[in-house]
Amino acid sequence: MPPLVIASAAKHSRIFRRRQSGLLRGACHRAALRADPVARDDGEDGGSVAERRLLEKRAGMKVIGLAGWSGAGKTTLLTRLIPHFNAQGLRVSVIKHAHHQFDVDVPGKDSWRHREAGAAEVLVASSNRWALMHELRGAAEPKLPELLGKLSAVDLVIVEGFKREPHRKIEVHRAANGKPLLFPDDPGIAGIATDTTIDTGLPTVHLDDIAAAAELLLRAAMPVEEAVAKSAAIR
Known part of the structure; x- marks a missing residue:
């Protein structure tokens, strides 16, 4: 495995632990809501139960994208990341853009x-x-914000495709694919998972280091509300 460096590893590790803890707290809170389906409209603000539950659903949800050329290994990486997140007690959903x-x-x-x-x-x-x-x-065709609104409450939504949307993404790059890197032209790319050494200031992990890749995704994930707002700003 080529030597790859995650910038400020100790600092990032502390940030990761705090964010992971927050995601786990959100997971426990949403699990409690699912276990108690009884709706009581006893709020002082006059809002409906459905509206309050929608706010609860959005609170704590994060979204992160995987970007890369076909053949780079996005799906392979994703199918290894999901069990890793599940083992940590995190609920994960996936949105994938497909051929029409x-x-x-x-x-x-x-x-x-x-x-x-x-x-x-x-x-x-x-x-x-x-x-x-x-x-x-x-x-x-529905845009990403609309599709995000159709998902049930989870801790992390991983988006494969939708490269023109402005949400944060981790680029997946495989040297043997022979394709250029995307990050110089996409300001939304917050890190790179690759099997080679890349000269960049972005945090970089090896494709086969699933624990490091999972940490990178969680560190870069953004609140769903922020992703929706960024998307609306470019319409």
Whole structure:
């Protein structure tokens, strides 16, 4: 493994522990809310229970992106990071941008036929999972803020793709991919996960050092509200 340096490692480690502690406190608080579904509108401000629960849902949620060329290893890294975060007691969700022709359904199945017949949405549910498929049918593709608003409460949202959005990102770079680095042209990139040495002032970790990569993501993650505000500012 090439020698890679995380700037001010001791300081960053202290920051990481504080932020991780905050995420864990948020996780416990949201777990308590999920365990107590009874809604009582006893607030003095007259706000509805739904509005207060929405504020609770947003509080403490963080978002961080993974950016990089196809073949750089974003998905591979992500599938190694998620179990690491779960083992720390953090709930993680993922938003991934896909090709416009992608489909999660199976042609010929009942749900597929419902959509083909013109249903605006089809929700499929079982004892293991549920999935909601929403057909745009010519409407504009939703932006990242709108998609973030559709997620349930979690501690960390990792975004793969949406490179034109201004949220913070960690660049994933693999030397064998033969592609140029993105960070010089994207001010949103806050660090790099790579398998080579890079001359940069940004914090850098090796792709195979999952603990260091997880720390880098948590350190750079931003509140969902801040990500939404930054996105709205460029519209």
